[in-house]
Amino acid sequence: MKAKGAFLPDIVAFCCAQSAYQAADTAGSMRITYPENIRVIRVPCAGRVDVLHILRAFEKGADGVLVLGCHEEACRHLSGNIRAKNRVQRVNTLLQEVGIDGKRVEMFTLAPNQGSRFARIANEVNERIKELGPSPVKSGA
Amino acid sequence: MDNGLKLGVFLCDCGGTLSKVTDFSAIKAKLQKLSDVTYVGISHDLCLKRAQQAMQKDIKDKGINRVVVAACSPELHENDFMNVVQSAGVNRHLLSMANIREQCFWAHPDKGKAAKKAMTQIGMAINRARFLEPVEQTQISVNKDVLVIGGGITGIQAAIELSNLNLKTTLVEKEATLGGKLNRFANLYPVQVSPEEVLATKLKQVAESQNIYVLTSAELIDVSGEVGNFSARIKRGNGEFVRNFGAIIFATGYTTQFSSQIYGLELSNNIITQSQLEEMLKSSSEVKQIPKSVCFVTDISDEHSRVSPLSALRNALGIKEKFRGEVCVLCQNLKVDGAGLEKLYRDCRNKGVLFIKFDNSPRISKQDGKIKIEVEDVLMSGEQVTLPCDLLVVEETSVPPLDSKVLGSTLYMGLDAQGFYQENNVHLYPTASNREGIFFAGNCHADLDLMQALTDASNVALSAYQLLAQGKIAVEAEKVMVDPNKCRFCLTCIRACPHHAIQEAKVNHEKMVAQIADLACQGCGICAVVCPAKAIKPKDWSDEQILAEFELLGEYV
Numbered sequence: 171m172k173a174k175g176a177f178l179p180d181i182v183a184f185c186c187a188q189s190a191y192q193a194a195d196t197a198g199s200m201r202i203t204y205p206e207n208i209r210v211i212r213v214p215c216a217g218r219v220d221v222l223h224i225l226r227a228f229e230k231g232a233d234g235v236l237v238l239g240c241h242e243e244a245c246r247h248l249s250g251n252i253r254a255k256n257r258v259q260r261v262n263t264l265l266q267e268v269g270i271d272g273k274r275v276e277m278f279t280l281a282p283n284q285g286s287r288f289a290r291i292a293n294e295v296n297e298r299i300k301e302l303g304p305s306p307v308k309s310g311a
Numbered sequence: 312m313d314n315g316l317k318l319g320v321f322l323c324d325c326g327g328t329l330s331k332v333t334d335f336s337a338i339k340a341k342l343q344k345l346s347d348v349t350y351v352g353i354s355h356d357l358c359l360k361r362a363q364q365a366m367q368k369d370i371k372d373k374g375i376n377r378v379v380v381a382a383c384s385p386e387l388h389e390n391d392f393m394n395v396v397q398s399a400g401v402n403r404h405l406l407s408m409a410n411i412r413e414q415c416f417w418a419h420p421d422k423g424k425a426a427k428k429a430m431t432q433i434g435m436a437i438n439r440a441r442f443l444e445p446v447e448q449t450q451i452s453v454n455k456d457v458l459v460i461g462g463g464i465t466g467i468q469a470a471i472e473l474s475n476l477n478l479k480t481t482l483v484e485k486e487a488t489l490g491g492k493l494n495r496f497a498n499l500y501p502v503q504v505s506p507e508e509v510l511a512t513k514l515k516q517v518a519e520s521q522n523i524y525v526l527t528s529a530e531l532i533d534v535s536g537e538v539g540n541f542s543a544r545i546k547r548g549n550g551e552f553v554r555n556f557g558a559i560i561f562a563t564g565y566t567t568q569f570s571s572q573i574y575g576l577e578l579s580n581n582i583i584t585q586s587q588l589e590e591m592l593k594s595s596s597e598v599k600q601i602p603k604s605v606c607f608v609t610d611i612s613d614e615h616s617r618v619s620p621l622s623a624l625r626n627a628l629g630i631k632e633k634f635r636g637e638v639c640v641l642c643q644n645l646k647v648d649g650a651g652l653e654k655l656y657r658d659c660r661n662k663g664v665l666f667i668k669f670d671n672s673p674r675i676s677k678q679d680g681k682i683k684i685e686v687e688d689v690l691m692s693g694e695q696v697t698l699p700c701d702l703l704v705v706e707e708t709s710v711p712p713l714d715s716k717v718l719g720s721t722l723y724m725g726l727d728a729q730g731f732y733q734e735n736n737v738h739l740y741p742t743a744s745n746r747e748g749i750f751f752a753g754n755c756h757a758d759l760d761l762m763q764a765l766t767d768a769s770n771v772a773l774s775a776y777q778l779l780a781q782g783k784i785a786v787e788a789e790k791v792m793v794d795p796n797k798c799r800f801c802l803t804c805i806r807a808c809p810h811h812a813i814q815e816a817k818v819n820h821e822k823m824v825a826q827i828a829d830l831a832c833q834g835c836g837i838c839a840v841v842c843p844a845k846a847i848k849p850k851d852w853s854d855e856q857i858l859a860e861f862e863l864l865g866e867y868v
């Protein structure tokens with residue numbers, strides 16, 4: 171067993187190509203750093219992220235999942251970000267029901283130029299997941 | 312096992328800069344050991360032509376059929392790399408990218424950690440590459456005619472610009488004359504010429520154009536089809552007819568509305584709205600009783616409006632010049648954010664217009680037919696001021712024309728909270744609607760003054776021109792596709808598609824299914840998620856591709 175301090179969570183971040191993905195690029199361009207264990211997966215819209223994708227990420231060993239989309243009213247596909255928010259809430263409940271802390275999945279909204287917001291979210295979520303420890307799905311596997 | 316995959320990985324160290332922080336040959340050595348990886352190359356400037364020619368040659372020579380590029384963000388050069396892949400004879404969609412610059416070496420100063428992350432990113436891109444699917448490019452021929460709805464100044468200008476670009480335009484106006492709101496104003500700030508002159512010049516251009524077909528007293532009933540081939544049903548008098556267009560521009564403007572609730576007042580002969588005052592000023596020679604003292608109240612109802620303080624200032628000055636009485640403007644936060652507005656404000660002050668700033672709305676009452684206004688003047692430390700006046704001018708809110716809601720819903724267009732047309736994304740695509748080929752311009756979607764409305768009209772004309780000028784549009788055939796065998800025709804996707812890109816269709820003369828119109832689809836993937844039968848596949852963002860990126864969780868390559 172690794173000591174708690176050494177636990178490096180695996181965090182999957184689904185990033186909308188219209189906003190959050192570009193925010194991550196902005197962070198890099200401004201040399202703003204954030205935990206390297208955040209794995210960005212580019213999606214065309216937060217609305218492309220399926221409950222199934224999030225659950226599968228946990229199954230494959232993720233300790234936390236982020237869905238990052240456009241600010242409300244700024245979604246190119248009108249309702250994509252709202253759909254994503256609802257799905258994240260659904261996963262929260264689903265996880266809770268099987269005894270996994272629902273806080274392991276979160277949704278945030280960003281604009282493409284918000285590099286520092288991206289880094290802040292990544293940092294905060296990383297700390298929260300570290301607190302929660304490794305995902306029970308993972309240790310059971 | 313031979314699965315036929317021949318992966319080529321092209322690494323770029325960005326002019327040698329990334330080689331300073333990591334050992335590219337070590338990355339290459341690791342990648343070469345992975346299954347199906349046929350070739351790994353290191354370049355210093357993949358964004359430049361020479362390196363791209365070499366890349367093209369490598370793809371051809373080594374028989375590569377899936378390309379992975381590990382370099383800067385796909386937001387920058389993905390399309391260029393797709394072109395290279397295509398020029399090498401491989402389908403342009405068989406490319407997957409790892410963003411090792413912005414999202415790795417630039418973000419993570421710890422060299423060891425960054426090197427590990429880069430390997431993972433490339434590994435994820437390789438896994439994704441295994442599930443890529445080709446998408447064929449085709450061309451669809453389009454109707455080059457444009458329909459402009461609304462013959463205000465915006466619609467007129469858009470039609471003129473389109474006509475100059477040699478596109479035929481039909482201008483549909485529901486009133487009997489063109490010109491919209493400009494017909495009502497005596498003057499416009501900061502435009503030097505009168506609204507009448509502005510209109511006269513433009514209308515002359517319209518009349519002289521061979522390309523503009525004007526339909527007044529006409530209305531749009533509904534629209535079917537999609538971008539490039541819309542057919543519009545138009546009503547005129549008792550008749551109805553259908554015409555085909557490649558694109559549609561909405562320039563339906565705004566109407567104004569007075570809210571007696573907000574003011575706690577009813578309009579009367581000495582309490583009038585800005586619009587009524589405009590009419591009065593326009594025919595000022597007919598005014599019998601000249602008001603000696605006039606008060607304007609602005610910023611009570613509509614905190615966001617730009618044109619409302621503009622018209623208050625312009626008319627305050629107009630009254631001062633025409634009737635020479637006392638003029639007072641009561642305001643909360645006068646916004647002077649348009650061109651020349653600061654000057655207008657100063658001109659008002661110089662001519663003797665009095666400004667009173669309030670935090671709490673003024674109390675307005677009527678006494679013996681005269682109006683009494685009581686207000687605490689913020690700039691006088693809240694001192695109570697009482698103003699009698701002959702004429703009180705109240706502001707109105709701009710609201711969309713009454714039929715916007717109906718038109719919006721028959722055409723599946725998004726409306727914002729106030730009911731104005733909602734742009735697709737106000738920052739990225741300021742004149743695009745949520746539907747491909749339908750645009751907005753002028754005051755039907757934003758609070759614009761005349762000059763801004765004219766600029767908007769030019770922008771929208773260019774957008775329509777870019778879309779239609781070639782007479783054909785390149786399209787990715789079935790980039791998002793419904794499997795007709797799986798579709799149960801539940802209509803969920805049709806309702807969910809934000810761009811109204813999915814229609815009903817009949818296959819093999821019997822079964823009804825959902826079918827995606829390639830030109831109208833914007834590839835968001837929402838339909839794929841909502842479909843209960845999992846019948847829809849976005850080929851660039853399939854479940855398999857997304858799930859393949861998780862394969863490496865918990866381990867580093």
Ligand SMILES: Cc1cc2nc3c(=O)[nH]c(=O)nc-3n(C[C@H](O)[C@H](O)[C@H](O)COP(=O)(O)OP(=O)(O)OC[C@H]3O[C@@H](n4cnc5c(N)ncnc54)[C@H](O)[C@@H]3O)c2cc1C
Nearest residue numbers: 461463464465485491492500563564565622753754760761
């Ligand atoms: C109170 C006020 C004061 C202003 N003062 C100034 C100023 O001083 N200086 C300045 O530069 N700007 C000013 N403006 C802004 C200016 O009025 C607008 O920029 C300009 O009129 C916008 O023109 P438009 O063509 O977009 O809209 P409109 O002028 O409203 O024209 C829209 C046209 O579309 C028609 N229409 C609507 N619905 C349909 C339909 N369904 N089918 C067919 N036709 C339809 C309407 O009949 C109308 O003719 C002011 C605005 C307001 C509200």
Ligand code: SF4
Nearest residue numbers: 798799801802804842
């Ligand atoms: S949601 Fe799926 S099953 Fe329903 S109509 Fe659309 S494609 Fe067919």
Ligand code: SF4
Nearest residue numbers: 808832833835836838
């Ligand atoms: S991907 Fe589906 S939901 Fe999105 S625009 Fe295309 S058809 Fe509509």
